[in-house]
Amino acid sequence: MASPQTKNGYTRIANEILENIVKTDLNGTQLRIVMVIWRYTYGFRRKEHEFTLTYLAELLDTVKSHVGRELNILIERKIVDVVGVGPRRGRILSFNKNYEEWSDRPPEEQEPSKPQEPKVPPKTNKKPKYDESNTYFKMALYFHKLVSQVAKEAGVEHLIKKANLQSWADDFRKLIELDGVDKHLAKDVMDWVTKDPFWKTNVLSAKKLRDKFSELAIKMNATKNQSKPLKEPIKDSRDKEIAFQKWIQEGNNPDEFDWRN
Numbered sequence: 001m002a003s004p005q006t007k008n009g010y011t012r013i014a015n016e017i018l019e020n021i022v023k024t025d026l027n028g029t030q031l032r033i034v035m036v037i038w039r040y041t042y043g044f045r046r047k048e049h050e051f052t053l054t055y056l057a058e059l060l061d062t063v064k065s066h067v068g069r070e071l072n073i074l075i076e077r078k079i080v081d082v083v084g085v086g087p088r089r090g091r092i093l094s095f096n097k098n099y100e101e102w103s104d105r106p107p108e109e110q111e112p113s114k115p116q117e118p119k120v121p122p123k124t125n126k127k128p129k130y131d132e133s134n135t136y137f138k139m140a141l142y143f144h145k146l147v148s149q150v151a152k153e154a155g156v157e158h159l160i161k162k163a164n165l166q167s168w169a170d171d172f173r174k175l176i177e178l179d180g181v182d183k184h185l186a187k188d189v190m191d192w193v194t195k196d197p198f199w200k201t202n203v204l205s206a207k208k209l210r211d212k213f214s215e216l217a218i219k220m221n222a223t224k225n226q227s228k229p230l231k232e233p234i235k236d237s238r239d240k241e242i243a244f245q246k247w248i249q250e251g252n253n254p255d256e257f258d259w260r261n
Helices: 015-021 028-044 053-060 064-076 135-154 165-178 183-193 206-211 213-227 237-249
Strands: 049-051 080-085 091-095
Touching: 028 049, 028 053, 028 064, 028 080, 028 091, 049 053, 053 064, 064 080, 064 165, 135 165, 135 183, 135 206, 165 183, 165 206, 183 206, 183 213, 206 213
Parallel strands: none
Antiparallel strands: 049 091, 080 091
């Protein structure tokens, strides 16, 4: 018979959090993800922890794709925060205890209470989602410039001639906000991938960069480590003392010994 005891471990959660989480419209998987994050953060008296999708899927005993979809919804609703990327390339997650920042459940997840109205066709003069001052648009413009040069040299300019910079900007937003990639690391990988002999003609879009980012970052770091020069061996001061004693034994003048080399 099961007999859990607090002496074997427990998770401290403020009553105010529990009172507000039960009022929040979450589906079963989303609530279970929140509870797992509590267990591995508050349960260990820490605020954040690295979770790969595979690890979360094993803890929840479900499929990875399902966990990934529901986790992204929690992130977009600001119930879960992405702090960064851990050494295992998993996202470092934390629970946002400021419940006033939580957003309502997305309409597409709710059960329709009445027949849905016909969708209105999108306007052709719709304003861009990312203007020229937007950080993600600037990242898209920067990478597009690098890729354009590669495409020109390889004679495949037609592959990126009609690139949608709005779509590229959105891919960079997902890379930073959803995948938790640091902007400086993203720029380093952009610079590296457009110079690497193999990858520069295989990554010609922001979407491909995001899809392959973990693999590219690992290969970039491996390449940099290989190119680092070996450190010069540290000279042992005792070697100089031995040379000095030998100099004297050979009948030389001690004052003429060269200590510099």
